[in-house]
Amino acid sequence: MTERQPAAAFPPPGHNHKSCVELALERAERAFEAKGLRLTELRRRVFEEIAGSHHAIGAYDVLERLGAKGTRLAPISVYRAIDALLSAGVIHRLESRNAFFACHSAHAADRDQLILACGQCGRVAEVPGRSVFEAIGRALRQARFQPDRTVAEVTGICGDCRAR
């Protein structure tokens, strides 16, 4: 299966973000289908809020934005939708900020991706980092340490912000 992917981890400012969202939505539909689940109306709307930019947003912001559009929801409904989107792999959690961002690349497992967060424009991107996780795995085995979660987030300044 071939998938179109954005050329850069951080797409250039002024890119057609509508097409990012469309692609991400298509992938989300397939991901839910593959798990025998449905991308319900609520899940889709939550996903669209999160995918609306390349920034990470918190659950409360999702709730507020939907509220501003006239959809008042109980926080628990939004949390549940976010959990479903997380486990389908179509959004990820930016652990350091407890916020969520949409996945814009077609990768297999979360643990293969490094997460880059720009402190200037606030965008979040993913890059392949399998060898990093393999090295961490080796170090953990040597330490006889059983991990439950490995977080690989790098904060810094993206190329577009540096060029400014």
Ligand SMILES: [Zn+2]
């Ligand atoms: Zn975009």
Ligand SMILES: [Zn+2]
């Ligand atoms: Zn991803």
Ligand SMILES: [Zn+2]
């Ligand atoms: Zn930036």
